[in-house]
Every structure is written in structure tokens, then in C-alpha cells.
Amino acid sequence: MIAEAAKDTLRQRGIRLTRQRQLLLDLLDKSGQHLDAEALYQMAHQKDPKLNRVTVYRTLKLLKEGGLVDELDLMHYTGDQHYYETRTKQEHAHIICLRCGKVEEFYGDPLHKLRRQVESMFGFQILIARTEVGGYCAHCQVLRSQEVELARRTLAEAGAVEGRKPARKKSS
Amino acid sequence: MIAEAAKDTLRQRGIRLTRQRQLLLDLLDKSGQHLDAEALYQMAHQKDPKLNRVTVYRTLKLLKEGGLVDELDLMHYTGDQHYYETRTKQEHAHIICLRCGKVEEFYGDPLHKLRRQVESMFGFQILIARTEVGGYCAHCQVLRSQEVELARRTLAEAGAVEGRKPARKKSS
């Protein structure tokens, strides 16, 4: 369980493990990934009605600065909020379908190569890296092209109707 | 000049090329890269005092949706605003120094490979991809370690002072 490791890390840094922080850490850890502050707040608030939204923001900031969670924005698919996931697994890219919102994760060589090249080419010390890709998933590509086709026809129809209206008075 | 191509694209889509849009497009095109909405507004507003901030936001949104500019956030180095650059050059990653704010651009194989792998592995149709890397540039690594060392010493000193204070009443 990641939350335990995170708690140790925090303890070692002399950061207090309050009831609220433990709850948030556990929720972040368990509940899948890509929670935004509001979603996390809702979950936490349900378990502890006294817990305030502000505490969620402060905790997330703390964890982010401590390198315990990573911040994403998933191409702002749903808005301008940020998403968080515990930093455990290998580095990975996030692939977001801009139609259905599904998020895939990509682990692979190119990410490591990129990292190594950036380090050696620029003498750069990398602390965080993130790759986000937006587009249409296999399923939505079909649906998307149907939608576009429909829109095209609707427009053409409207155009035809317009064409039937009395012509611009020029010949009248 | 990119702005011209962009203008053609817009015209073809039946989007009106207003005075304001032309100005914004030209500014985006010329003035280096990584402008945020406010910076772009300041520049535009200087040339055309009637031009409103809202128009900047609306134009950026239009250009972004049309794939003519890319939106970045440069690891939120300076805050939560977004940055924009015209989409012309090859795909590239942005490397941001979290100490001095310098932004480097990385062009390279790993980016293409990543793209190709995502397309083939997931059957994904990519519309936008972005990679941002945060850390310390070669120059700032040195300065950073000095800063950390200084902080460490300052803390140790404070700790020493604290140590001289009457001990926790246990032996008293």
C-alpha cells in the first residue's frame, strides 16, 4: 500500500500526520486514479463531514511539492482543474479521448529515451516530466466521423433551404 | 510568415478576419513564443487601445480549436495561466527550469516514436500531444545546491539555539 510509504516519508520530514491527511492519502491511494480536488473533497467530506475543501487543496499542494503525487490536467478535457495520482508506478504518458474522456496509460521506451536525452543534451536535472496526448480513441473515431457527416448534411440542407429563399434582390 | 497561412485557413473556414484577429495573429506569430493571454493582450492593447481582453481569450480559443495554436502550461511555473505558440514547427517538448524559468525546446526521435506507438498500440487518432519537463537547468543546479546547503545550515543553527534553551522539564 502506497499510502503507508507516503506516510513514512511525511513522518520523516517532520510533517504531521493528521486525521485529515491520512484520510486523503488513503483515498488518493485506493480510489483508482486521476481524481481532481473536488472529487477527492467529495469523497473525503463524506467520510468526515468536518473536513474542509481548503484542507484538500493544502494537502494536495504539500504532496505535490513533496513529490508524492503528480499533477495532471488531462488536456483540460473537463475544464481547468487539475488531477492527481500517487507517484508510484513507472513514468507513463496519459492518452485522453477528447470525445468520451477515457484515459489510457502508455508505458514505454520512448519516455525513458526522451528523459535520458534531455538529461544529456541539456545537462538538465529532471524533477517532473509529463506527456499528455489528446485525440480520439479507436471506438470514438467511428462515432466522430458519423457526427461530422451528420453536421455536414445538416448544413448543406440549411444551405439548400436558404437557396430557395428569394434571391438577393439583384434581378428583382 | 505563419500568420498568412493561418489567415488563409480561417478564411477558408468562413471565419471573419477582423482587424483584431489579424493583429493578434501577427503578434502571436512574430513575438517569439510562449505568450500567455495577458501578455498578448498587453501587446495588442498597446497597438489598439480599443481591443478588449475578452477578444484575446475568444481568439485564442478559436485558434486552439482550429489547431492553429498549441496551448501549454509550462508546468505552471508562474501560475495557472496558459501559454500559446503557433503550431508550425515540428512537434517538440518543452523543458522548463523551475528555478530560473528558462524554457528549452527538445526535438527528437523519442517524440515521434511515442506518437507512432500510441497510434498503433491503441489505434488512437492523435490530435494534440504535449510533453513538458520540469527540473533544474545546468546553471541552476549549482545555485540550487548552494541554496539548499544554506538552508540546511540555517536550520541547524536554529536547532542549536533551540538546544540551548532549558531542556524539556523532565530532568528539572
Next chain:
DNA sequence: GTTAGTGCAAACCTTTTGCAGCTCT
């Protein structure tokens, strides 16, 4: 002449801050 686009003001949403009181160690 239409319809899209602009400016203005006001709203909106997410996140941060100031401060008094509470709590972990």
C-alpha cells in the same frame, strides 16, 4: 443586409490567503 464578432460588465470556477481556534507530538 445579415450574421458573426466585439466591447463592456458581470459572473464563474478553481484555487489561495488571513486569521482565530484546535491538535498532534
Next chain:
DNA sequence: AGAGCTGCAAAAGGTTTGCACTAAC
């Protein structure tokens, strides 16, 4: 005991929206 943390209310920062007027085609 006391610094660190929380909750509450209020502010901030960035961006969007409603509406009447203006301008591009």
C-alpha cells in the same frame, strides 16, 4: 506547551458569458 494544522470566510486569478452595438462579407 507550542508550532503546525484546520476550518471558515473572503479574496484572488484566470477565464467565460449575456447582451447590445458594430463591422465584415
